[in-house]
Amino acid sequence: MNDKTELAAQLAVSDQQMIRIQQMHKWYGQFHVLKDINLTVNAGERIVVCGPSGSGKSTLIRCINRLEEHQKGEIWVDGTELTSDLKQIEQIRREVGMVFQHFNLFPHLTVLENCTLAPIWVRKMPKAEAEQVARKYLERVKIPEQADKYPGQLSGGQQQRVAIARSLCMNPKIMLFDEPTSALDPEMIKEVLDVMVELARDGMTMICVTHEMGFAKTVANRVIFMDEGEIIEQNEPEEFFNNPQSPRTQEFLSQILLH
Amino acid sequence: METATRAYPPGEHPDQKPPIGQSGVLYWMHKNLFSSPFNVILTLLTAYFLYLLLPPLFGWLMIDSVFVADSRDHCRELGSGACWGFIGKRLGQFTYGFYPHDERWRVVLCFALFVAACVPILWDGAPNRKKWLYFAAAFPFIAFWLLIGGNGSIAAYGILFALVVVPVVYFSPIDDADGADTGGLTYVLLAVWAFLLIGLQNIFFSTDVDIGIGGLGNVMRTLITLLLIGLTMVPLFHRGMAGKLRRQWATGFFALAALWHFVGGTNFGFSSDHLLTIVDTDQFGGFMLTMVIGVTGIVVSLPLGILLALGRQSDLHIIRWVCTGFIEFIRGVPLIALLFVASTMLNYFLPPGSNFDLLLRVLIMVVLFSAAYLAEVVRGGLQAIPKGQTEAADAMGLRYWQSMRLIVLPQALKISIPGIVNTFIGLFKDTTLVVIIGLLDPLGIGRASLSDTKWQGLSTEVYVFIAIFFFICCFSMSRYSIYLENKLHTGHRED
Ligand SMILES: Nc1ncnc2c1ncn2[C@@H]1O[C@H](COP(=O)(O)OP(=O)(O)OP(=O)(O)O)[C@@H](O)[C@H]1O
Numbered sequence: 081m082n083d084k085t086e087l088a089a090q091l092a093v094s095d096q097q098m099i100r101i102q103q104m105h106k107w108y109g110q111f112h113v114l115k116d117i118n119l120t121v122n123a124g125e126r127i128v129v130c131g132p133s134g135s136g137k138s139t140l141i142r143c144i145n146r147l148e149e150h151q152k153g154e155i156w157v158d159g160t161e162l163t164s165d166l167k168q169i170e171q172i173r174r175e176v177g178m179v180f181q182h183f184n185l186f187p188h189l190t191v192l193e194n195c196t197l198a199p200i201w202v203r204k205m206p207k208a209e210a211e212q213v214a215r216k217y218l219e220r221v222k223i224p225e226q227a228d229k230y231p232g233q234l235s236g237g238q239q240q241r242v243a244i245a246r247s248l249c250m251n252p253k254i255m256l257f258d259e260p261t262s263a264l265d266p267e268m269i270k271e272v273l274d275v276m277v278e279l280a281r282d283g284m285t286m287i288c289v290t291h292e293m294g295f296a297k298t299v300a301n302r303v304i305f306m307d308e309g310e311i312i313e314q315n316e317p318e319e320f321f322n323n324p325q326s327p328r329t330q331e332f333l334s335q336i337l338l339h
Numbered sequence: 340m341e342t343a344t345r346a347y348p349p350g351e352h353p354d355q356k357p358p359i360g361q362s363g364v365l366y367w368m369h370k371n372l373f374s375s376p377f378n379v380i381l382t383l384l385t386a387y388f389l390y391l392l393l394p395p396l397f398g399w400l401m402i403d404s405v406f407v408a409d410s411r412d413h414c415r416e417l418g419s420g421a422c423w424g425f426i427g428k429r430l431g432q433f434t435y436g437f438y439p440h441d442e443r444w445r446v447v448l449c450f451a452l453f454v455a456a457c458v459p460i461l462w463d464g465a466p467n468r469k470k471w472l473y474f475a476a477a478f479p480f481i482a483f484w485l486l487i488g489g490n491g492s493i494a495a496y497g498i499l500f501a502l503v504v505v506p507v508v509y510f511s512p513i514d515d516a517d518g519a520d521t522g523g524l525t526y527v528l529l530a531v532w533a534f535l536l537i538g539l540q541n542i543f544f545s546t547d548v549d550i551g552i553g554g555l556g557n558v559m560r561t562l563i564t565l566l567l568i569g570l571t572m573v574p575l576f577h578r579g580m581a582g583k584l585r586r587q588w589a590t591g592f593f594a595l596a597a598l599w600h601f602v603g604g605t606n607f608g609f610s611s612d613h614l615l616t617i618v619d620t621d622q623f624g625g626f627m628l629t630m631v632i633g634v635t636g637i638v639v640s641l642p643l644g645i646l647l648a649l650g651r652q653s654d655l656h657i658i659r660w661v662c663t664g665f666i667e668f669i670r671g672v673p674l675i676a677l678l679f680v681a682s683t684m685l686n687y688f689l690p691p692g693s694n695f696d697l698l699l700r701v702l703i704m705v706v707l708f709s710a711a712y713l714a715e716v717v718r719g720g721l722q723a724i725p726k727g728q729t730e731a732a733d734a735m736g737l738r739y740w741q742s743m744r745l746i747v748l749p750q751a752l753k754i755s756i757p758g759i760v761n762t763f764i765g766l767f768k769d770t771t772l773v774v775i776i777g778l779l780d781p782l783g784i785g786r787a788s789l790s791d792t793k794w795q796g797l798s799t800e801v802y803v804f805i806a807i808f809f810f811i812c813c814f815s816m817s818r819y820s821i822y823l824e825n826k827l828h829t830g831h832r833e834d
């Protein structure tokens with residue numbers, strides 16, 4: 081427990097702002113999903129977002145790379161504001177990697193092709209160089225030997241690690257994770273979390289929606305609790321878990337810790 | 340007790356071969372033909388029907404049939420079966436229609452080139468596939484020239500378009516400054532427009548339009564054309580050009596060359612009938628006509644159908660409405676009605692005096708018809724692709740056309756293969772409908788040949804012969820689609 085919290089403390093956080101969200105609102109039709117979101121993320125921060133189902137966690141992080149459009153307020157990513165301007169959206173998406181709950185690998189491409197696609201087509205990297213980069217990251221997520229297989233031939237944990245490698249190949253400044261382990265069997269969860277811990281250790285700025293509280297305690301330097309579209313509470317992990325302020329957070333924590 | 344039955348200690352069981360399968364003819368027959376009383380009855384009944392059917396059929400087709408004869412009566416004297424001698428006598432007409440006898444080599448050459456162009460497209464293991472694919476891209480223009488004839492300018496511009504303009508636009512890097520890659524599409528459209536301009540000239544204006552630069556002299560005008568064509572090719576050799584400039588350069592000079600050709604009327608020093616005698620399309624007929632309509636229909640309608648399907652799913656309302664309206668209209672009208680419209684009504688909308696080729700009008704209708712069906716087939720495939728696929732592509736920064744071309748379409752088309760090939764087969768067989776508006780496809784030729792008094796009453800032979808031709812074509816398409824499905828299967832489905 082002690083060395084875990086130490087890891088979080090060790091990791092440096094710079095005071096350079098990577099993401100700034102100001103008074104942001106979002107609606108689905110009449111339904112007010114996100115209400116007055118204010119959030120600043122500095123370079124090197126590891127943020128865990130938790131909250132009950134339907135509270136808007138996915139929607140929030142999907143707004144950061146414009147998979148969802150916000151209707152009010154501002155979102156700045158790495159100094160660029162997200163508007164409906166396609167060029168700015170593309171610029172931001174190049175710097176922001178995303179890992180999905182259901183991996184979303186491209187089943188018709190091999191693992192290697194999955195990883196080289198975006199560097200070649202978006203970053204205009206020569207194919208040979210892209211493959212070299214891809215192999216390096218596949219090595220890092222510990223599946224270099226699967227490069228020529230198709231995603232359908234891999235286990236869930238392996239697929240998710242490929243998905244992480246695929247994002248890393250774009251050399252992003254920020255990584256977004258949307259419940260990366262919740263579609264996995266328990267023994268595969270650890271292999272994916274290990275990769276994520278290492279990523280944090282290397283100083284990646286991460287926002288991670290997850291219910292893996294162990295992971296939150298190990299690597300997060302801030303935990304955010306959302307409910308009904310609002311950020312109810314945010315704090316350092318130790319404070320957050322040991323001394324939750326709002327009754328809703330307490331209730332939520334008591335529920336998930338019961339399991 | 341339990342341990343006694345184990346051959347190996349727990350955890351040390353080696354990998355073994357599966358048990359040797361029971362095989363052999365008898366085993367197969369027992370398993371597939373005689374596995375139950377019901378199955379036995381079915382097998383016997385089928386065998387009995389085959390016994391009734393096959394020997395007479397085979398006798399009629401092969402054993403008792405006559406392959407060489409001078410007239411129907413002659414046939415009857417020689418054998419009681421089919422009179423293939425009649426077909427043999429008419430084979431030229433069945434194959435080439437009324438294409439001039441001395442020019443038939445062009446059709447044969449064209450067919451040979453067609454087969455050669457199919458190889459790299461249909462078989463991805465073909466040696467030097469990339470170079471062959473360039474040939475395949477140029478083939479339509481060569482075929483057009485071979486079949487119609489003329490001085491070859493259409494072929495020249497077509498090849499320039501297919502081998503220079505499109506690759507330059509397609510393969511030039513998209514610089515960050517370019518914005519969305521609809522830019523590339525704009526250039527292609529510009530070049531297509533230039534190409535159509537030349538085509539229009541050939542269709543509508545039999546004489547060259549002279550706006551006064553005729554005074555330059557033929558040699559000078561041709562030199563300018565060649566210069567413009569040469570300039571079009573510069574990006575191919577000058578690797579250092581920026582992406583945007585390359586595209587603008589290639590399409591710009593191509594458009595200029597086309598425009599110059601259009602108004603200046605260069606003909607490379609050859610008069611329009613100089614290199615290959617012009618053959619009017621109303622002389623096309625027989626299997627050759629079927630192939631022309633069928634292959635053009637397939638090749639043009641597939642991309643059009645894909646675009647329509649994408650358009651129907653578009654976020655832009657106008658595009659969606661136009662595509663949906665078009666698809667629903669075309670699907671709601673029988674092809675015959677469209678062909679009648681093509682043969683009669685279309686003249687109404689064209690400038691008076693213009694002569695819009697009937698075959699071209701038929702082609703347009705056939706293409707539109709099958710594109711509408713293909714669009715629906717492809718849309719089915721598109722809907723089967725999980726939303727996560729485009730989201731992942733978006734999240735990596737791929738643009739709309741990139742994510743369609745690289746992620747969505749390869750998967751959607753793969754699922755749609757059976758439906759696409761089904762539509763192709765339907766299209767191929769529907770080409771016989773053109774007989775109704777007076778084009779002489781094999782059925783038309785067959786019907787005309789039946790009125791020959793020397794050979795009366797041989798309709799069975801004629802229609803069986805035509806049926807065999809269509810069956811071979813359609814069955815090959817069907818087998819190819821199965822081969823393709825198996826080849827594209829990549830492991831388990833991802834959920
Ligand atoms: N496309 C959509 N259209 C309309 N409503 C939506 C849409 N997507 C999500 N919602 C609604 O918005 C709310 C927030 O959804 P979101 O997916 O962000 O929740 P979440 O916190 O990620 O939940 P979970 O833990 O189940 O993933 C939910 O009530 C959901 O029903």
Ligand SMILES: [Mg+2]
Nearest residue numbers: 137138139259
């Ligand atoms: Mg969610």
